Amino acid sequence: MDDRLKELERRTRFDPAEVEPGIAERWLESGLFHPAPEGEAAENYSIAIPPPNVTGSLHMGHALNGSIQDVLVRYRRMTGRRTKWILGTDHAGIATQAQVEKALRAEGTSRQELGREEFVRRVWEWREHYGHTIVAQLKRLGASCDYSEERFTLDDGYHRAVVAVFVALYEQGLVYRDRYIVNWDPGTHSAISDLEVEEREETDTLYSIRYDLLAGDGAAGHGQAAPGGVTIATVRPETLLADTAVAVNPRDERYTDLVGRTAILPLVGRHLPVIADDYVKTDFGTGQLKVTPAHDPNDFEIGRRHELDQVSVIGEDGRMTSEAGERFAGLTVQDARQAVVQALREEGRIVAEEPYRHSVPYSHRSGRRIEPLISLQWFMRMDELAAPAIQAVRDGAVRIVPDNHRRVYLDWMQNIRPWCLSRQLWWGHRLPVYYCDRCGETLVAEQPPERCVSCHGELRQDEDVLDTWFSSALWPFATLGWPAQTPELAAFYPTDVLSTARDILFLWVARMIMMGLRFTGRVPFGEVYIHSVIQAPDGRRMSKSLGTGIDPVEEIERHGADAVRFGLLAMSSSQDVRYSAEKVQQGQALANKLFNATRFALLRIASLPGVDLAALAPAPRPRTVADRWILSRLQQVLADTAARIESYDFSHAALGLYDFVYAELCDWYLEIVKPRLASDAEPDLDLAATLLHLLRQTVALAHPIIPFVTEELWSYLGGDGLLAGAAWPRADVSLIDMDAEVALERVVEAVTAIRGWRDSVGARPGLIVPARLRADGYDGTQGMLARLARMDLATDGAGPEPVAIVAVPCGVLEILSDDGLDLAAAEQRRQAARGKLQAEIARVEGKLANGRFLERAPAEVVASEREKLARLHDEMEAL
RNA sequence: GGGCACGUAGCUCAGUGGGAGAGCGCUCGCUUCACACGCGAGAGGUCGCUGGUUCGAAACCAGCCGUGCCCACCA
Numbered sequence: 001m002d003d004r005l006k007e008l009e010r011r012t013r014f015d016p017a018e019v020e021p022g023i024a025e026r027w028l029e030s031g032l033f034h035p036a037p038e039g040e041a042a043e044n045y046s047i048a049i050p051p052p053n054v055t056g057s058l059h060m061g062h063a064l065n066g067s068i069q070d071v072l073v074r075y076r077r078m079t080g081r082r083t084k085w086i087l088g089t090d091h092a093g094i095a096t097q098a099q100v101e102k103a104l105r106a107e108g109t110s111r112q113e114l115g116r117e118e119f120v121r122r123v124w125e126w127r128e129h130y131g132h133t134i135v136a137q138l139k140r141l142g143a144s145c146d147y148s149e150e151r152f153t154l155d156d157g158y159h160r161a162v163v164a165v166f167v168a169l170y171e172q173g174l175v176y177r178d179r180y181i182v183n184w185d186p187g188t189h190s191a192i193s194d195l196e197v198e199e200r201e202e203t204d205t206l207y208s209i210r211y212d213l214l215a216g217d218g219a220a221g222h223g224q225a226a227p228g229g230v231t232i233a234t235v236r237p238e239t240l241l242a243d244t245a246v247a248v249n250p251r252d253e254r255y256t257d258l259v260g261r262t263a264i265l266p267l268v269g270r271h272l273p274v275i276a277d278d279y280v281k282t283d284f285g286t287g288q289l290k291v292t293p294a295h296d297p298n299d300f301e302i303g304r305r306h307e308l309d310q311v312s313v314i315g316e317d318g319r320m321t322s323e324a325g326e327r328f329a330g331l332t333v334q335d336a337r338q339a340v341v342q343a344l345r346e347e348g349r350i351v352a353e354e355p356y357r358h359s360v361p362y363s364h365r366s367g368r369r370i371e372p373l374i375s376l377q378w379f380m381r382m383d384e385l386a387a388p389a390i391q392a393v394r395d396g397a398v399r400i401v402p403d404n405h406r407r408v409y410l411d412w413m414q415n416i417r418p419w420c421l422s423r424q425l426w427w428g429h430r431l432p433v434y435y436c437d438r439c440g441e442t443l444v445a446e447q448p449p450e451r452c453v454s455c456h457g458e459l460r461q462d463e464d465v466l467d468t469w470f471s472s473a474l475w476p477f478a479t480l481g482w483p484a485q486t487p488e489l490a491a492f493y494p495t496d497v498l499s500t501a502r503d504i505l506f507l508w509v510a511r512m513i514m515m516g517l518r519f520t521g522r523v524p525f526g527e528v529y530i531h532s533v534i535q536a537p538d539g540r541r542m543s544k545s546l547g548t549g550i551d552p553v554e555e556i557e558r559h560g561a562d563a564v565r566f567g568l569l570a571m572s573s574s575q576d577v578r579y580s581a582e583k584v585q586q587g588q589a590l591a592n593k594l595f596n597a598t599r600f601a602l603l604r605i606a607s608l609p610g611v612d613l614a615a616l617a618p619a620p621r622p623r624t625v626a627d628r629w630i631l632s633r634l635q636q637v638l639a640d641t642a643a644r645i646e647s648y649d650f651s652h653a654a655l656g657l658y659d660f661v662y663a664e665l666c667d668w669y670l671e672i673v674k675p676r677l678a679s680d681a682e683p684d685l686d687l688a689a690t691l692l693h694l695l696r697q698t699v700a701l702a703h704p705i706i707p708f709v710t711e712e713l714w715s716y717l718g719g720d721g722l723l724a725g726a727a728w729p730r731a732d733v734s735l736i737d738m739d740a741e742v743a744l745e746r747v748v749e750a751v752t753a754i755r756g757w758r759d760s761v762g763a764r765p766g767l768i769v770p771a772r773l774r775a776d777g778y779d780g781t782q783g784m785l786a787r788l789a790r791m792d793l794a795t796d797g798a799g800p801e802p803v804a805i806v807a808v809p810c811g812v813l814e815i816l817s818d819d820g821l822d823l824a825a826a827e828q829r830r831q832a833a834r835g836k837l838q839a840e841i842a843r844v845e846g847k848l849a850n851g852r853f854l855e856r857a858p859a860e861v862v863a864s865e866r867e868k869l870a871r872l873h874d875e876m877e878a879l
Numbered sequence: 880g881g882g883c884a885c886g887u888a889g890c891u892c893a894g895u896g897g898g899a900g901a902g903c904g905c906u907c908g909c910u911u912c913a914c915a916c917g918c919g920a921g922a923g924g925u926c927g928c929u930g931g932u933u934c935g936a937a938a939c940c941a942g943c944c945g946u947g948c949c950c951a952c953c954a
Contacts, residue, residue: 012913264908298954299954429926571891582902755920758920760920861897
């Protein structure tokens, strides 16, 4: 026995922490993860990783998606495809800037103090320091990304792609600048897109407020209030200061005579035209609406329709502006609300107050309440881009799995709205937009122009940066060198699949499809796989702030990367799932089981007299029915696993593997062949070759799911090179043997029945019980039955009368001695079994006595029920 | 307001038209010469409720109850 085997003999457990890092290192050094950019995308296999935030660390979502993508990538690599998993990180504008600003505050400084250039330099420094954490964690997970070509959404090449796209879209008229109402986030001090807003249900007070009408429409008695007036309802009285109209529905007969008159804004005295607009609901409140174009998205639209003035009373700092009047200027929105209510109350204008439940917009980024404001921003018109992206999903050029997300995608795309692209941040792709202050010219260009083309004046670059998702939208092709037509682009674009959770379906996936089609003329990926969201074990969101997060890295340290991968894959499904520590445990157990099964087989084979393990060629050389059975089962699990991986059914792939290794390979096959491996027996070279073959195929089959332990075992099983680069074992239909499967199923059932009986009569585990088998279909399996059930089977049919009978498939086992058995104890159990059987017989008999059943059920179902009844009667007989 | 899921053993989940399953937990028994992160045997379920379709429903349909998520501009 060589030294490695001796060392293996001492390792009674698989210790992940001991071997996993070393194996990861060997993979990286092998170059297997870095394919040459050759061939065409159609024959190659590629996945672009959803780029994690550069400041982030691995969370459960990353761990699950990393496991999923790695299964796909490792499987394809083993099937011989040239496979590339494109890796990189996202600069994550707001998130990263916020982190660095926080650090600066801790240092007692701020980005304003440092200035833009220095601040950006500091962020790059930060990225250098902390930006590699998550990549290192992906390596630890075993993710077989192409680490030699890590991209970053802000590196030079990527920036060129972003600028080229922005300029092109501007020239095509899709990107434009507008003073428009945006979702202003006072927390990040920036506009954010609709998708970054989350609505929260809150209870506020709904105030009904009376506005006077100008007497005689301002003709006579100028400034005098007319009787009656209008009553509006609002939850935001502070915005009243910015009202510029009152609106009613044109079909609202109560108010037709009001239209065209003038209301007087309380506290301010501004004259407000009463206008008619379809937006106003006649059945809500009084049917009279205050119109505040500068602070409400709906009112903004009404304002545009009616060319109303825009008065802004809330500033970007979330405080009231001077436009709000001396009395309120400088107050926070909250304080202003109280102050306005107080003032209105003093004037007796509040006619009703009631609690009101409604949804309030909050920033997904900062958690602050969104302040709708009018602001000069860059936008992108989406309808023209959406049309082909809708078509691509409709006609299947992009297939969304599971397909219930398809409609969600289509619905959203069909109602798509302009995208606010600009962000008032410093960290990101600065807009390639240059203004001439002298003549007002706006230039949009890839290269910064020297001077204004019109007047040769000085140019000033726009201060804003692009929404991070704008650069992310280019990910599948910008990472491969686009706009240059690189070999990488030819070899790996379009990618094959995009795997992600559904929360970024619109934010990212839809935009990639639109941009991919627009700029490469092709879909960026053929399939989108939407995976589960892993919730905390109690069903809540996993989040740091709730304290419900579970750190996958800690789990890896505790249980091994294989265990975590297996667990996450086994948990995953087409819907959200709770984190299951048991599944991880199951994965750890599987790794250990496989390790020990291999260890056992190798050590036994090596100790067979005259056998040279190194010279033994693995091959299926079945000699017994059990050999034929396990080889047949192996083919089935090979085919199943391949099919399940290809159809994104990872939980069944993982659990099917577990079942094969545990139940069939270890519990039955290895137990059955143990005597044939006894070192004092004549060496069974066929068995040795078969076992080696079996283990090598099993380990290869399991590799995409649990790569570390299988790689480790591969080195003992004499595989050439690394398993990560080995061939996937294809199922061989010629090895499928239904006769052997039937025979073994029968033994398994019989042994299980006999063990149960033994337990019920209190037979000591070591006790060999004399018995006689009177049953069909046990040719070639009697020996294993006797040994596994601890029976001494009589060979002749005659002999003593049985003292007890045990039912087995297709017959009975007669027990010939009651030594060491408490037969009476079995009685209760037998009664229970009889009761169960009786009920079942009654059920089947009832069925067969039902004329309608006989008449309408398919003939084969009736026949099988008849057979079943006969079998049940036999079993009853035996009992 | 609209949409998508889900409700099966104590827990987490499979099962999509013909005798209710797994892992964990629980009970009992085992140092059986790979693994005690092990082996063997068990207990435990009116498959949310009510109707319907069907010879037959955990599965298909409808309604209800409960839970989760997404989308949405009624002040």
